[in-house]
Amino acid sequence: MALVYAGVCSHAPGITGRADRADPDVRDRFYAAFDDMRAAIQDAGAEAIVVIAAEHFANFFMDNMPSFAIGMADFYDGPIEDPGWLAIDEFRAPGNRDLSRRLITEIMETVDVAYAEEWRFDHGIAVPLHFLTPAFDLPVIPANINCQGPPLAPLHRAWAFGEALRRAADSVPERIAVIGTGGISHWPATPDSGKINEPWDRDFLDRWCRNDRDALLDYDDTTVYAEAGQGGFEIRTFLAVAAAAAGAPGTVHFYAPIPIFAVGCTVASYEIDPVGPSTH
Amino acid sequence: MSLYYVQKFLYELNRDPALKDAYGADRFAVLEPYELTDEEVTALTEPDIGLLYHLGVNGQILMHFAALHHIEWTDYLQRMRDGITAYGPVREGVYAVTGYEGVDEHAAKLGHRGPAAPEEGD
Numbered sequence: 001m002a003l004v005y006a007g008v009c010s011h012a013p014g015i016t017g018r019a020d021r022a023d024p025d026v027r028d029r030f031y032a033a034f035d036d037m038r039a040a041i042q043d044a045g046a047e048a049i050v051v052i053a054a055e056h057f058a059n060f061f062m063d064n065m066p067s068f069a070i071g072m073a074d075f076y077d078g079p080i081e082d083p084g085w086l087a088i089d090e091f092r093a094p095g096n097r098d099l100s101r102r103l104i105t106e107i108m109e110t111v112d113v114a115y116a117e118e119w120r121f122d123h124g125i126a127v128p129l130h131f132l133t134p135a136f137d138l139p140v141i142p143a144n145i146n147c148q149g150p151p152l153a154p155l156h157r158a159w160a161f162g163e164a165l166r167r168a169a170d171s172v173p174e175r176i177a178v179i180g181t182g183g184i185s186h187w188p189a190t191p192d193s194g195k196i197n198e199p200w201d202r203d204f205l206d207r208w209c210r211n212d213r214d215a216l217l218d219y220d221d222t223t224v225y226a227e228a229g230q231g232g233f234e235i236r237t238f239l240a241v242a243a244a245a246a247g248a249p250g251t252v253h254f255y256a257p258i259p260i261f262a263v264g265c266t267v268a269s270y271e272i273d274p275v276g277p278s279t280h
Numbered sequence: 281m282s283l284y285y286v287q288k289f290l291y292e293l294n295r296d297p298a299l300k301d302a303y304g305a306d307r308f309a310v311l312e313p314y315e316l317t318d319e320e321v322t323a324l325t326e327p328d329i330g331l332l333y334h335l336g337v338n339g340q341i342l343m344h345f346a347a348l349h350h351i352e353w354t355d356y357l358q359r360m361r362d363g364i365t366a367y368g369p370v371r372e373g374v375y376a377v378t379g380y381e382g383v384d385e386h387a388a389k390l391g392h393r394g395p396a397a398p399e400e401g402d
Contacts (some may be wrong), residue, residue, distance in 0.1 A: 192378050
């Protein structure tokens with residue numbers, strides 16, 4: 001049918017794993033924004049959810065690192081981390097191998113995406129799913145952009161990946177939701193974990209909501225690292241969703257730095273026109 | 281030095297319950313297939329989280345190794361800081377320390393109220 005929902009959210013493991021150490025008021029407002037996102041995805045009638053993640057050496061390593069990958073399996077297990085550490089029980093999420101194959105085939109027309117018939121979800125996908133499909137009753141299509149092990153694909157290629165994903169979503173009969181997950185600025189799992197550059201994040205989200213391609217591509221990894229930490233490389237997932245939204249305007253539903261979660265916690269979405277992008 | 285193989289071992293350890301069991305039984309034996317220096321073997325067998333961070337191990341890999349050893353989050357962060365103090369700046373890889381004030385002080389600045397008493401070392 002078409003892309004029917006596009007949004008972004010944070011995925012840091014502390015969101016679930018260190019939930020009891022955050023200010024309850026701020027945390028619960030963040031969780032409520034996740035609840036609203038879940039309702040919006042349901043209201044859109046999504047039949048599958050593509051999660052564009054920035055996984056953290058759970059499936060892909062520097063021995064054979066794809067810039068872009070999509071899962072092509074009928075199920076995915078997780079979390080790969082210790083369930084107690086992440087505070088998410090072991091789960092099996094449904095996939096849709098046939099749908100994956102059709103999406104991948106169309107994306108390959110313009111992007112050399114890798115495919116994976118095995119994929120174990122780490123917190124980058126497990127945390128969003130914990131809130132967005134808690135019963136694991138919606139087929140998941142995992143996608144990944146290498147944001148961890150440089151050299152990383154340039155930002156304009158992440159944009160091209162998002163454009164290809166939109167074209168692919170619009171080419172299948174199913175109603176597709178797409179979620180990008182990642183930081184914005186953050187220094188995860190380092191001594192600076194908890195540091196968040198809120199002005200940088202808010203400027204980025206302003207560009208994201210305007211869906212301003214030129215402004216969103218006007219970053220380079222050296223500057224991003226200096227101002228937004230290595231976690232800032234994950235803006236690639238947000239850029240891919242912006243490209244998939246094809247010019248639609250966006251809204252930030254929640255943003256707040258939560259240091260013990262090690263990220264500026266974000267829930268945002270685009271106003272998708274399911275009839276397809278006007279540029280087609 | 282062979283940061284790649286240190287991280288390769290940790291990547292495989294994080295993924296593989298059987299390798300975790302083998303590591304638990306004989307830490308030195310499981311490292312034999314990897315091209316590691318004596319310093320790296322020491323860091324992986326002690327384990328010395330601070331030294332591993334100093335060597336340049338990515339935190340996204342290292343934090344799970346710390347969790348495997350039941351090192352609590354705040355302690356994990358502190359061990360990395362201690363490693364920088366003891367061994368110097370990160371030797372290889374992307375990391376640089378930026379002088380962050382720490383989670384609790386940051387949260388207080390934001391006006392957040394804590395759920396519990398701050399933990400030592402955070």
